[in-house]
Amino acid sequence: MQHDNITPYQNSESKKEQVAQMFDNIANRYDFLNSLLSLGIHKGWRKKCVNILKSKQPKVILDVATGTGDFAIECSKLNPTKVIGVDISEGMMSFGREKLKKLKLDSLITLENGNAETLSFGDNTFDAIVVGFGVRNFQNLEKGLANLHRILKPGGQLVILEFSYPTNWFIKTVYNFYFSYITPLIGKIFSNDNRAYTYLTESVKAFPNNQNFVAILNELNYKHTNFKSLSFGVASIYSAEK
Numbered sequence: 032m033q034h035d036n037i038t039p040y041q042n043s044e045s046k047k048e049q050v051a052q053m054f055d056n057i058a059n060r061y062d063f064l065n066s067l068l069s070l071g072i073h074k075g076w077r078k079k080c081v082n083i084l085k086s087k088q089p090k091v092i093l094d095v096a097t098g099t100g101d102f103a104i105e106c107s108k109l110n111p112t113k114v115i116g117v118d119i120s121e122g123m124m125s126f127g128r129e130k131l132k133k134l135k136l137d138s139l140i141t142l143e144n145g146n147a148e149t150l151s152f153g154d155n156t157f158d159a160i161v162v163g164f165g166v167r168n169f170q171n172l173e174k175g176l177a178n179l180h181r182i183l184k185p186g187g188q189l190v191i192l193e194f195s196y197p198t199n200w201f202i203k204t205v206y207n208f209y210f211s212y213i214t215p216l217i218g219k220i221f222s223n224d225n226r227a228y229t230y231l232t233e234s235v236k237a238f239p240n241n242q243n244f245v246a247i248l249n250e251l252n253y254k255h256t257n258f259k260s261l262s263f264g265v266a267s268i269y270s271a272e273k
């Protein structure tokens with residue numbers, strides 16, 4: 032099935048509306064479930080992404096699909112002058128804003144409502160753009176990535192972290208069991224949404240990963256495109272420059 036036809040619910044609303052609704056529903060349990068289901072590994076993945084940006088010393092950074100702000104918070108370690116997080120789920124961002132206040136990062140990092148596909152920032156605005164587990168949820172992947180290219184400065188760096196579907200048969204077997212039975216079950220028990228963690232599994236399987244995703248970045252004129260598999264292929268980091 033085409034990846035952008037994979038939606039959280041089977042109703043007549045657009046993918047964007049369904050995704051925003053789903054993340055609003057699970058917002059209060061998102062951080063907890065992230066840590067439980069990935070056994071805390073997701074934190075190390077974001078750190079690896081931020082390490083890629085270190086040598087470039089980006090000053091103005093955009094975190095697209097910021098959710099509860101974890102990637103933006105990790106980016107604050109790069110000593111930037113400004114980090115902006117954007118997301119289509121107000122529910123996710125309201126938990127993010129609480130975290131930022133507690134960490135006293137609320138003046139450095141601000142979270143705003145914004146859809147990756149229609150962001151109105153000017154051309155060549157950001158030194159770096161990061162997206163954590165967001166691109167898979169875009170309604171129109173190419174439109175979103177093209178818009179990020181537009182607002183990235185020439186020479187600016189894009190770093191995307193996303194789940195992947197492993198290729199090794201043994202890992203794939205364990206992965207299929209975990210993502211088909213354990214994740215949806217734990218998701219149903221702890222979140223307020225019966226579909227969210229089933230959608231996660233379906234959307235990861237249908238999403239173009241590794242070389243296929245890099246090919247899309249190349250078509251959109253990104254340069255120095257690359258990917259790195261993480262944790263036996265269950266996630267990938269994509270890096271590219273404008």
Ligand SMILES: C[S@@+](CC[C@H](N)C(=O)[O-])C[C@H]1O[C@@H](n2cnc3c(N)ncnc32)[C@H](O)[C@@H]1O
Binds near residue numbers: 054164
């Ligand atoms: C799985 S969460 C990831 C949150 C965070 N980046 C992290 O690393 O934990 C995905 C987020 O993407 C957001 N999202 C999905 N489509 C989006 C879009 N087109 N524009 C902006 N945000 C989007 C959702 O609302 C949700 O908060």
